Amino acid sequence: MNLLTIIVFDAINYAATLFLLSVGLTVVFGVMRILNVSHGGIYALGAYMGTWLALLVLEVDLPPVLTYLMLLLGALIIGFLLGPIIERLLLRRIYGSDMHIQLLLTFSILLILDDSMKLIWGMEPLFISEPYSMLGRFKVGGIIYPWYDFVLVGVSVVFGGALVWMVRATRFGKLVIAVIHDREVSQAIGINVNLVFTVAFTVGALAAALGGAFVAPKIAVVPQFALEVVVLAFAVIAIGGMGSIEGAAVGAVIVSLARALAIHLAPEVELMVVYLIMIMVLVVRPQGLFGEAELRRI
Numbered sequence: 001m002n003l004l005t006i007i008v009f010d011a012i013n014y015a016a017t018l019f020l021l022s023v024g025l026t027v028v029f030g031v032m033r034i035l036n037v038s039h040g041g042i043y044a045l046g047a048y049m050g051t052w053l054a055l056l057v058l059e060v061d062l063p064p065v066l067t068y069l070m071l072l073l074g075a076l077i078i079g080f081l082l083g084p085i086i087e088r089l090l091l092r093r094i095y096g097s098d099m100h101i102q103l104l105l106t107f108s109i110l111l112i113l114d115d116s117m118k119l120i121w122g123m124e125p126l127f128i129s130e131p132y133s134m135l136g137r138f139k140v141g142g143i144i145y146p147w148y149d150f151v152l153v154g155v156s157v158v159f160g161g162a163l164v165w166m167v168r169a170t171r172f173g174k175l176v177i178a179v180i181h182d183r184e185v186s187q188a189i190g191i192n193v194n195l196v197f198t199v200a201f202t203v204g205a206l207a208a209a210l211g212g213a214f215v216a217p218k219i220a221v222v223p224q225f226a227l228e229v230v231v232l233a234f235a236v237i238a239i240g241g242m243g244s245i246e247g248a249a250v251g252a253v254i255v256s257l258a259r260a261l262a263i264h265l266a267p268e269v270e271l272m273v274v275y276l277i278m279i280m281v282l283v284v285r286p287q288g289l290f291g292e293a294e295l296r297r298i
Helices: 002-032 039-059 066-089 099-121 130-134 148-169 171-181 183-188 193-218 227-240 245-265 267-284
Strands: 137-140 143-146
Touching: 002 039, 002 143, 002 148, 002 171, 002 193, 002 227, 002 245, 039 066, 039 099, 039 130, 039 193, 039 227, 066 130, 066 193, 130 148, 130 193, 143 148, 148 171, 148 193, 148 245, 171 183, 171 193, 183 193, 227 245, 227 267, 245 267
Parallel strands: none
Antiparallel strands: 137 143
């Protein structure tokens, strides 16, 4: 029973991080039809910026509770600043280009962001433990868990709920859906498609930065630390379906549960299990569980 509790709680906690990463990827792909490899760099920048601001608070002897605000502020700075810059200056030039051009550009952006982090913060790890430890711990079935893990779950639920509300219940959401279904017709009837693209990419960047900033107190932030989790995020959207918010949530839960089961029962096959599930889903349903098959235009 204790092992089952550990597996479930580990899966829930990891799913929160994977969801924030994968929902950003799926929003960008769903609206812009770009597979954004640079997403991992934005995730890492959110972690660095949030950690750096939180450490500044402690250095000037301000109340440690302000570190939570600094984590959020770091994510907002990266999301709202970097998102529009990348979309307007770089991605806008390749809309409609072949997939390999998009992959090359976004991979180049990832390398630039990675080197930028090394130039600004160096190679030494950054670590801020106060936000993680201040909330204390609780016990379930004799197993002790930190409350902070469920702060990250809360951030994921709130962000995901806000995103679903924006898409389903606002005028801008209806414009987004129109652009997704037919970009050319949307532009012809007067919808500002460029603005929709900018907002979509900024939302995706904000999701990645939030995930990075709030996971930072659980780990040491070092260059290229985001590589493993970003690779898993691509598996999440392949399983859940490209462009589906619900698919990102379900895919994150499936991948996290499979990973938790493998780690505790058969750690040598941890990654293999995840990709076996992805292969099985894609064989049966190539567009993913919640994805929609697209008609090719001739």
